[in-house]
Amino acid sequence: MRLGLPGRHERPADPADALTARAGALDEARVAGGDLLDGDAAAAAREVAARVRERMALGGRNVVVALAxxxxxxxxSIFNALVGEDVAEVGVRRPMTSVPRAAVWDDDPASALLDWLGVDRRHRVGEGDGHLGGLVLVDLPDFDSRELGNRREADRLLGLTDLFVWVTDHQKYADAVIHDQYIAARRDHQANMLVVLNHADEVAADQLPRVVADLTRLLEADGLADPRVIATSARTGMGMDALREAVAGVVSDRRAALRRLEVDLDGVVRRLRDGVGTAPDGVPREARARLVGALARAAGVPTALDAVERSYRRDALRRTGVVFTRWRSTLVADPLKRLRLDRLPGGAPEAGDIRAALGRSSMPEPSAAARAELDLAEGELADAASTGLPRAWADEVSRAAHPPEDDMRDALDRALTSKVTRHRTPVWWAVAGAVQWLCAAAVVAGVVWYVALGLAGWLQFALPEVPRWGPVPYPFLLIVGGLGLAILVSLACRAVVVPAARRRRRVVEASLRQAVGGVADARIIGPVEAVLARHGDVVKMLERAGGARA
Amino acid sequence: MNTPGPEGPGGAEPIASRGLGILRDAVAHLRDEAASAGLTLDVPGVADARAARAALVDQIDDYLLPRLSSLDxxxxxxxxxxxxxxxxxxxxxxxxxxxxxxxxxxxxxxxxxxxxxxxxxxxxxxxxxxxxxxxxxxxxxxxxxxxxxxxxxxxxxxxxxxxxxxxxxxxxxxxxxxxxxxxxxxxxxxxxxxxxxxxxxxxxxxxxxxxxxxxxxxxxxxxxxxxxxxxxxxxxxxxxxxxxxxxxxxxxxxxxxxxxxxxxxxxxxxxxxxxxxxxxxxxxDAEERAAVVRQTLTGALDALETRAGALATSVEDQHNAAAALLSEVDRAYHDALDQVARDVSDGTLLRGEVLARWQEFVGTGELFKQVESTVSRLRDRLTSFVRGRRDEPEPLGEALQTGASAMVTAQAQRAAATAARAWRTSPGGAAVLERHPDLARSAPDLDTRVERLVRDWQAGIFDMVRTEGKDRRAAAKGLAYGVNGLGLALMLVTFASTGGITGAEVGIAGGSAVLAQKILEAIFGDETVRRLAAKARENLVRGVRELFDAEALRYRRALEDAMTDAGQAARLREAASAVKAAR
Incomplete structure (x- = not known):
């Protein structure tokens, strides 16, 4: 259906379609926001979006004007005066009208529209002189009497009308009800408002301008810019032409419905906007870094790294150390093995190992402090990621940032077992080891030589002279040289091994950090960013619902 | 019933003139009670209650007291x-x-x-x-x-x-x-x-x-x-x-x-x-006039009891809301303290960093060295010099301290967050929280206070070890381990002495504490070790309790103006009954 005068081509898009699109965006925003939006505002948005679609479907031929x-x-009385015959009963009993009544200035009975309005008492005026053509005038029940039903009915219809004509008189024009609860509450609709001061004939002619000025002042206080008050008297006909003209102006423009719905849309969009904020682009770097640090500590990364370093050193020293002192290192268990992190590089755990089934390490449970630190880091990340977000969203971010502890521990443990492996054995360890064995052999040979010499001497064998290198006998040279060389090699290896172990630690640390970062991204940052993205969607949809070009 | 007639709606003479002075005093008393009724918390309906209070006080001032003073x-x-x-x-x-x-x-x-x-x-x-x-x-x-x-x-x-x-x-x-x-x-x-x-x-x-x-x-x-x-x-x-x-x-x-x-x-x-x-x-017609006066006066006096009762209910609502808010805070900090007490005694503090340090301590033979080095300080210094490292238990001590501090801090933060969350959703709490946004988290100097608390506690442990060692035969033996080493051992025992550690950790974390306990028992005797550990734990929990009480006090202060005394509602009702009785 097209709304608007035929031939209005200066607007880039059809306004009715644009409005329906905005309503669609509003619905999307509401659905995307779900229960994170304010419930009342969401309900109002649903109602407005539905109303936009319904009203647009009914077409823009008719303009609904309500006398309230x-x-x-x-x-x-004004209704009758505009219609030109006594259609509505007029009387002195208050309240008089309790059921709305409509008059249609059209050859078409506008049944669908009136059904939608829920007005059963209908009167057809016909196209008439033409300049009111398309007008649907509704006489509403009052909204300030003791009859609450009247007020409910008036409120219902006021939600559906295109143009509000506020009718008051010199006795009631300063009443709180009409100003506070009706006009000021709909001040955004001021382009679709007329204010009528009826019973003007009962005010002395010289006083009337003062009353009109006073009412204008009150309307300005209600928030209307440049309000226009039409003083009328249905009885004498005074001001009725001006009123008819003003109504005709709105009717012939045909955009009253669009304007009204636009304002309603703007209103609910504004309300929903209060429920969203300006989210940060993502999780700040330093918050993530802190979280990864805390996760690493909770996962026992420092313990594992210490084990990696010590295990490397221990193995290296055992293989390259002096053969005679190697027994010492067997006193201490392999730290990696103790933590069950001694998987061979690239290999599955040894067959028959229970870890093959469980895939779990024997890392100690995170300490209370580490757990607490993780909790804090998660909280800080949530705070940083929810700066500028309203509470419901911030709470959702916080929920996303605090996944169940058991899941986290499991994920971290898997990261740990997958990244920590036993080091490879470098070739030079074997070389140094061989040298050490040679040294040991030399020492043993020297000792055996001496023992043999001593034994032979004791048994009084005559032996040839022990070969000497200068004054030093060969066996002594073997012992001292072997030991000296062993110690030298051992010291040299230690000088290489300590930094190598540290290097090994750094390599593992980097890969662990990456793995822990992966866990953080998957389990915490991801869900948090999903909430932020959802928020961004809502904001974007609301912008479109608010009329921004998509 | 509203035509001024010779008879008031109650039928009988509503006000005995001799009791007028008493009635007047009773009404004045009710007025003072109503005026001082505390309605500061923004619970639902408080605006109505405030308006009702103002209307009640106004009517007593404007009408009831003057009319009771001079009926004519x-x-x-x-x-x-x-x-x-x-x-x-x-x-x-x-x-x-x-x-x-x-x-x-x-x-x-x-x-x-x-x-x-x-x-x-x-x-x-x-x-x-x-x-x-x-x-x-x-x-x-x-x-x-x-x-x-x-x-x-x-x-x-x-x-x-x-x-x-x-x-x-x-x-x-x-x-x-x-x-x-x-x-x-x-x-x-x-x-x-x-x-x-x-x-x-x-x-x-x-x-x-x-x-x-x-x-x-x-x-x-x-x-x-x-x-x-x-x-x-x-x-x-x-x-x-x-x-x-x-x-x-x-x-x-x-x-x-x-x-x-x-x-x-x-x-x-x-x-x-x-x-x-x-x-x-x-x-x-003086009689007619008096009847009109009496009718309205009687009506106003009749209404007093209901209105005072409604006000008393509002005051009670306030009191209950404030009490509910406080109990949320107390519960949050109480839970936190419970958790601290559990963590302190079940060995969880010995995990992770502390365990690693302990293993380092034991595994590298440092402990054995310390245990055996009754006379070998010189040698220790020499090895330290040679190895470029000092064989001191400081890393362990530090790990214990940071572990305990972080745990206490985290529990405090969690309690603050829980309390704030509860307030946000409780009637009246949201407004208080908005007025005091700092209540959403712990006091800004919490970290330093927790650190000081744990440091003081450690110092207290060293003192305990020192005084215990002084009057014992074991003094000489104990001296050899150094007060620090024994103090750390005692801390370990404190953190694991109920033996709540389960599963695979018994051998690790528990084992470390068992070893520490053996050393301590050798020096002080098992009875003393148990006593010392209990005392150390008690000291820490007491310190944390004081700290948490101070934290909870911040919330209590924010509610100070809202905490009406419990008797106010009762006094209001009493004053209303006194008015009734005086008529």
């Missing part, structure tokens, strides 16, 4:  | 009604002179005008009634700004003696101040002259007030003003029907037709006549 006002202000 | 004071009839109903015109016409400004602009009257007989002046000139409002005398100046915080007193010889009328501001215009003042003045009235019009007689706002009047038993007279003469019969009948429904069927109704005013803005005599005559007759 206090009891006794003369709504029905 | 002139009757005060307050003319009230909607804006534009013609109240001022009515008053001017009753007086026969322009005393209150009337006009086409709404609302016209914003400062109340009280018209009385010159002889009655002393009754109104002082602050006997309406003590909250100032006094201005003389006729209303034509265009001078009106001061709504004072009553303009006008004497007129045409008023009957013994009856004064007060032109109140409207009850329903956009000016809030007018509505509030009108409500206050109507509560101070002996009788309401309720003015409405043909266009307004079905308005919701005045009917709310009339219903209140009916409930309170206030004497009411209705003036139906500005009626088109042709419609008088129909409207009058409809209004009568509505009054009947509201229980005001017997209230006198005076109709005044829409008629041309004389140049001063005064109604023609035939219209105002009946009302004026009725008022004059009322003024002249």
């Amino acid at each position: 006002g206090s009891t006794g202000a003369g709504k029905s | 004071a002139p009757l005060l009839a307050v003319v009230g009604g909607s804006t534009g109903a013609g109240k001022s015109t009515l008053v001017n016409s009753l007086v026969g002179d322009v005393v209150s400004r009337a006009g086409v602009l709404r609302p016209t009257t914003s400062a109340p005008v009280l018209v009385h007989h010159p002889g009655d002046a002393p009754w109104f000139a002082d602050q006997r009634i309406l003590p909250g409002l100032g006094r201005v005398t003389g006729a209303v100046p034509a265009e001078a700004p009106q001061d709504p915080s004072s009553v303009r007193l006008v004497d007129s010889a045409r008023m009957a003696r013994g009856l004064a009328i007060l032109d109140a501001p409207d009850i329903d215009s956009v000016v809030t101040r007018n509505r509030d003042l009108a409500g206050q003045l109507l509560a101070a009235a002996d009788m309401w002259i309720f003015v409405t019009t043909a266009a307004r007689y079905a308005d919701a706002v005045p009917w709310d007030l009339l219903r209140q009047a009916a409930e309170r038993g206030t004497s009411v007279a209705i003036v139906l003003d500005r009626v088109p003469s042709e419609a008088i019969g129909e409207i009058r009948a409809h209004l009568g029907q509505m009054l009947q429904q509201q229980g005001l069927g017997q209230a006198p109704v005076f109709s005044i037709a829409e008629s041309a005013l004389d140049p001063r803005g005064i109604l023609p005599d035939d219209q105002i006549g009946p009302l004026r005559d009725w008022l004059r007759a009322l003024a002249e």
Whole structure:
């Protein structure tokens, strides 16, 4: 359906379609936001979006104008005066009208529209002189009498009308009800408002301008810019032409419905916007770094790294150390083995190992401090990621940032077992080891030589002279040289091994950090960013619902 | 029931005059109790409760106390009604002179005008009634700004003696101040002259007030003003029907037709006549007048108990809400303290970093060295020098300290977050939290305080070891390990002494503590070790409790002004019963 005068081509898009699109965006925003949006605002958004679609489907041929006002202000009299015959009963009893009544200035009975409005009492005026053509005038029940039903009915219809005509009189124009609860509450609709001061004939002519000025002042206080008050008297016909003209102006423009719905859309978009904020682009770097650090500590990364370093050193020293002192290192168990992190590089755990089935390490449980630190880091990450977000969203971010502890521990442990492996054995260890064995052999040979010499001497064998290198006998040379060389090699190896172990630690640390970072991304940062993205979607949809070009 | 008659609604004489002084004191006491009722927390309905409190105090000040002080004071009839109903015109016409400004602009009257007989002046000139409002005398100046915080007193010889009328501001215009003042003045009235019009007689706002009047038993007279003469019969009948429904069927109704005013803005005599005559007759008949006074007074006194009861309920709500908020805080910190106590004793603190340090300590043979090095300090120094490392237990101590600090800090933060979350969703709590945004997290100096706490605790442990070692044979032996080493051992034992460690960790974390325990037992004896460990744990938990109490105190302070004393509601009810008993 097209709304708007035929031939209005200056607008880039059809306004009715644009409005329906905005309503669609509003629905999307509401669905995307879900229960994180304010419930009342979401309900209002749902209602407005539905109303936009319904009203647009009904077409823009008719403009619904409602006469609303206090009891006794003369709504029905004005209705009759505009229609030109006594359609609505007029009386002195208050309240008089309790069921709305409509008059249609059209050859078409506008049944669908009136059904939608829920107005059963209908009167057809016909196209008439033409300049009111398309007008659907509704006489509302009052909204300030003791009859609460009247007020409910008036409120319902006020939600559906395109143009509000507020009817008041010199007695009631300063009433709190009409100003505070009706006009000021709909001040955004001021382009779709007319204010009528009825019963103007009862005010002395010289006083009327003062009353009109006073009412204008009150309307300005309600938030209307440049309000126009039409003083009328349905009885004498005074001001009725001006009113008819003003209504005709709105009717012939045909954009009243669009304007009204636009304002409603803007209103709910604004309300929903209060429930969203300006989210940070993502999780800040330093918050992530802190979280990864805390996760690493909770996963026992420092313990594992110490084990890696010590295990490397221990193995290296055992293979390259002096053969005679190697027994010492067997006193201490291999730290990696103790933590069950001694998987061979690239290989599966040894067959028959229970880890093959469990895939778990024997890392100690995280300490209370580490757990607490992780909790804090998660909290800080949530805080940093939810700066500028309203509470519901911030709470959701916080929930996403605090996954169940058991899941986390499991994921971290898997990261640990997959990244920590036993070091490879470098070739030079074997070379140095061989040298050490040679040294040991030399020492043993020297000792055996001496023992043999001593034994032979004791048994009184005559032996040839022990070969000497200068004054030093060969066996002594073997012992001292072997030991000296062993110690030298051992010291040299230690000088290489300590930094190598540290290097090994760094390599493992880097890969562990990456793995822990992966866990952080998958389990915490990802869900947090998903919430932020959802928030971003809502904001974007609301922008489109608010009329921004998509 | 609202026609002023010889009998009050209660039938019997409502107020025994001899008990008047007692009754007056009881009402005054109730007023003081009501005025001091604490309603600071923003629980649902608190705005209504505050308004009810103000209305109650105002009515006692403005009406009950002055009326009880002098039952024979002139009757005060307050003319009230909607804006534009013609109240001022009515008053001017009753007086026969322009005393209150009337006009086409709404609302016209914003400062109340009280018209009385010159002889009655002393009754109104002082602050006997309406003590909250100032006094201005003389006729209303034509265009001078009106001061709504004072009553303009006008004497007129045409008023009957013994009856004064007060032109109140409207009850329903956009000016809030007018509505509030009108409500206050109507509560101070002996009788309401309720003015409405043909266009307004079905308005919701005045009917709310009339219903209140009916409930309170206030004497009411209705003036139906500005009626088109042709419609008088129909409207009058409809209004009568509505009054009947509201229980005001017997209230006198005076109709005044829409008629041309004389140049001063005064109604023609035939219209105002009946009302004026009725008022004059009322003024002249002392008995009738007393009956009107009694009826309204009785109604107001009757209502006191309900109103005081409602106020007491509100005060209780406040008290309960504040108590609920506090219990949330207490629960959060109590849980945190429980968790700390558990973590301190079940060995969890020995995991991770501490365990690693301990393994380093034991695994590298440092402990053995320390254990055996009774005389080998020199050698230690030498090895330290040679190996470029000092064999000191400091890394372990540091790990223990940071572990404990972080755990306590985290529990405190968690408690603060839990408490804040609970407050955000509790009635009244959100507003307090908004006023004190710092309550969303722990005090900013928490970290330093926790660190100091743990440091002090460690120092206390070293002291314990030192004093324990001094008077023992073991002193010499103990000295060899160094106070620090023993202190750390004691800390380990403290953190694991209930042996709550399970599974694979028994051998690791538990084992470390067992080893430490063995050393300590060798030096001090097992009884002492147990005692020391218990004492150390107790000290830490006590320190943490004090710290958490200080944290919880921040919340308590924020609620200080809201924490009404528990007896206030009871005292209010008592005061109301005292009023009842004094009647």
